[in-house]
Amino acid sequence: MRRERRQPGALIAVSIIAGTVGWNGYVLLLPVAFAFPVLWALARTRRTAAIISAGYFLAASRALPQGVATFYSSDLWPGLLLWLCASVGFVIVHTVLWTKRTGLRPCYYLLAAALMAIPPFGITGWAHPITAAGVLFPGWGWWGLAAATAGLMGLVTRMWPAVTIILTGFWIWSAALWTEPKLPEGWRGVDLELGASLGRDVSLDRYRDMIATVTARASDGVRAIVLPESAFGFWTPSVERLWLQALKGSDITVIGGAAIVDEGGYDNVLVAVSSDGARTLYRERMPVPGSMWQPWRALFSQSGGARAHFFKNPVATAAGHRIAPLICYEQLIVWPVLHSMLEDPDLIVAVGNGWWTQGTSIVAIQRASAKAWARLFAKPIVFSFNT
Known part of the structure; x- marks a missing residue:
């Protein structure tokens, strides 16, 4: 019983860490965002999936309240309200498309990722894990985007440990050989x-x-x-x-x-x-x-x-x-x-x-x-x- 109570709390805590670390301004840490689909899939209830989604998104966009307060020369309340409103689309999409049926999860997650990439949900679709494709597969172009998408789908299956190991290997290799994008000549x-x-x-x-x-x-x-x-x-x-x-x-x-x-x-x-x-x-x-x-x-x-x-x-x-x-x-x-x-x-x-x-x-x-x-x-x- 205690284990069942601890599991949702642990998933939520890790989702907050993933959003904080993955979206801190260091390009090589972007693949940490790939933890989100794993946590989403490990949720045992729709409610837990919703809180995991909220925790990840709110942590990733944590700077918004302070930025809005500075922009409008106001206190934090308008920023906090906008922060919460912006998370609604992300949370709704990932809550509605969460399912207990493991065989359907890859397709449902693919649909969620697609919805958060294009309007109307994509209008507030920042913190999208697919952004890390450029770190995992630099220079691969559209094939890299496809590989990253396949990796995200694999992370919501029962084979997620093996997929994680493979993606981590690409991440380490990329980090070891990483070069900054070039400034165009002239x-x-x-x-x-x-x-x-x-x-x-x-x-x-x-x-x-x-x-x-x-x-x-x-x-x-x-x-x-x-x-x-x-x-x-x-x-x-x-x-x-x-x-x-x-x-x-x-x-x-x-x-x-x-x-x-x-x-x-x-x-x-x-x-x-x-x-x-x-x-x-x-x-x-x-x-x-x-x-x-x-x-x-x-x-x-x-x-x-x-x-x-x-x-x-x-x-x-x-x-x-x-x-x-x-x-x-x-x-x-x-x-x-x-x-x-x-x-x-x-x-x-x-x-x-x-x-x-x-x-x-x-x-x-x-x-x-x-x-x-x-x-x-x-x-x-x-x-x-x-x-």
Whole structure:
């Protein structure tokens, strides 16, 4: 009797540890997330499976309350509420699809993993174990994704100890030979430490400082410089003319984040500027739910909020390369990167404005996730973040 009472508690405790360790910002620890399907399958009741799912997800996203409190300059309560709401989809999917029938578990878990990878559940589908595919099978591409998926399915069967040993062998081998994703030749990412003022300070002095930063980073062989999300602020004709004048006679392309506002709301975008002109390079597919993407406004005939371009513009062309852009939140979820990889881009461009994550591991987790995907598909990657 005591053993039966201890078993659920032990599974829940380990699920919390798996979420905490796997999602701490160190790319080589991402495979710890593969413990979750084992724990989910070992649950003896649906209720235990639900608590295991909640424990894993809440531990993995533990930085959210503090980040939200910083973003809104409030206490922790709004962040705690959003934290709990975000976990609902993950918990519901894994609770409903849990089954005592061991023969059906692999198929049910595959369905749960698929649902958490694509909208609508995939909208809050961070902490997805499949992200670790790039650590276990670097360079394998779609075959690596298939191998990782097969491994996840195997972990919910009675053969999970053997599957665990095999996956651990791949993990050790990968860690021993691990190399960071390469920086593409001729590209340079710029990290800034401007805090909350980036994108909000639209003074001429700020733009001149940004132009000076770009000029200082330019050197022989550099063809493209990437700035963080919101670096250009609100994209207006005046801002465009300023940058065009600054790059006149230069052969450098500057890519940076901006907001394009109209009466219905705004698009969070990447803009490419060179001496030849300026153009909108990319419109974000999945802005941050709640703080940016607010679909409920339409129900009350209200405007505002960022638009989500779910399955549009997976790749863009800049400086002679086809790039897979990932803005901030898109680095934490699955479908944007897979959507882009279907087009076989030349490189990944990952940008963010993480000033509100100070004191948390959110930016480190974003970088680790993007690195894992870059290694899986053997793509160079450029990072540019503001903190």
